[in-house]
Amino acid sequence: MAAEEELLHRQALSMVLHQHQLSQRFDGSMSRRIGSTSSRRHTDPLANNEKKVVESLENIKFRRVVLIHGEGFGAWCWYKTIAQLEEVGLLPTAMDLTGSGIDLTDTNTVTTLAEYSKPLIQYLEALPEDEKVILVGHSSGGACLSYALENFPEKISKAIFLCATMVSNGQRPFDVFAEELGSAERFMQESEFLIYGNGKDEPPTGFMFEKQLMKGLYFNQSPTKV
Template sequence: MSNTISCYLQLLESLEKIKFKKIVLLHGEGFGAWCWYKTIAQLEEVGLQPTALDLTGSGIDLTDTNTVTTLAEYSKPLIKYLENLPVDEKVILVGHSSGGACLSYALEHFPEKISKAIFLCATMVSNGQRPFDVFAEELGSAERFMKESQFLIYGNGKDKPPTGFMFEKQLMKALYFNQSPTKDVALAMVSMRSTPLGPIMEELSLTPEKYGTGRRFYVQTLEDRALSPDVQEKLVRENPPEGVFKIKGSDHCPFFSRPQSLHKILIEIVQIP
């Protein structure tokens, strides 16, 4: 039997013994469950049970983005999913980019339902921080962004505070997809939606008794222009997780640019006892 096949069979066997096989994938700003299509296929192939959720006002969820004002509201599909889990079930959560805020929120409110939390080039904030603050180096301070950005959307009229934002396509390509295949970039360009502003401007309240007991892992992307490797390094330093993994040659969307490397890391984290 070839070495590759025997390694694959060994992997299947070791994953078979794992108690919690459910993996919930949370997208970042502008994305939806659709962005995980490669990851879902790869995880299913090795016998795991991935579920990708559309957060409120994202993907094919019909809620108007401009009406989503809080992190609790934005995270509702995840909260519902966790509330409906059987008592003895736990899941592994994976959050991409600003989806990391929903991950932290879930860790604070449902620590007993989450076996591991994986922050994928994500906003892993500390207590009292806003998800937006993480992007401040790239986008400027929140205050300045709210006043001056040309990407803001005023869903309630120009005289009211902005309700969302969306980068224009060329900037999005440069920020997010500098290493991604053109087909995936084309998929993103027709699928991305605006992002509600309220949830990423909200300060998170995270306690040592709840959030602090969670098992957190961070996956860094080393060719990332949306959340630079330096910023990711700083997040890990200020709020140390249990393990840190790095994906070489990956832009801000490893599920497109380095799906195989991402898959390997997810499998490695799943297997950590």
């Protein structure tokens, strides 16, 4: 387990370094360091990457990171990521989108992207004028990132689509996968997993998979926890 935690830690740091190298717009300073770096061998490429991450993070002005989960998940899925980002001096926040996680909103009442993204939009609205955030969206959470970018571009310093849906203007999230699905309309008509909480004549309001399918669909690269 210790080796697994160490690998996850290094992967998270490498991701931050990669994203920083895509843009050099940030300035400012950050004083926190990772104490474990000096104990690793200089010949270890992952350790060298971690050292570069520490140096790069010193130049990041906006350190607040907002983590947006994908479909069927909630803020809880980021718990390890939050700990790793905090360790390097970033300020991560994860939130439940409407009807997700511990949000008790009836999902059958959530029929638009605007309603689903409401917690994120309210968070951005409350930010001070001189504050910006780094948005990270996973899976269908990418649609919420696109929506936020359209509404609050001045409050977002960087948007990271982590294996996420990138929706163009006028598209639905399912449209992005139209080629694989045959068509979004066909998928919604034939899928046995969709829930029509407001009746078959209305758009689906959710989906439900059998428990035995969850590992293959969502956790096929996740280690088994005892």
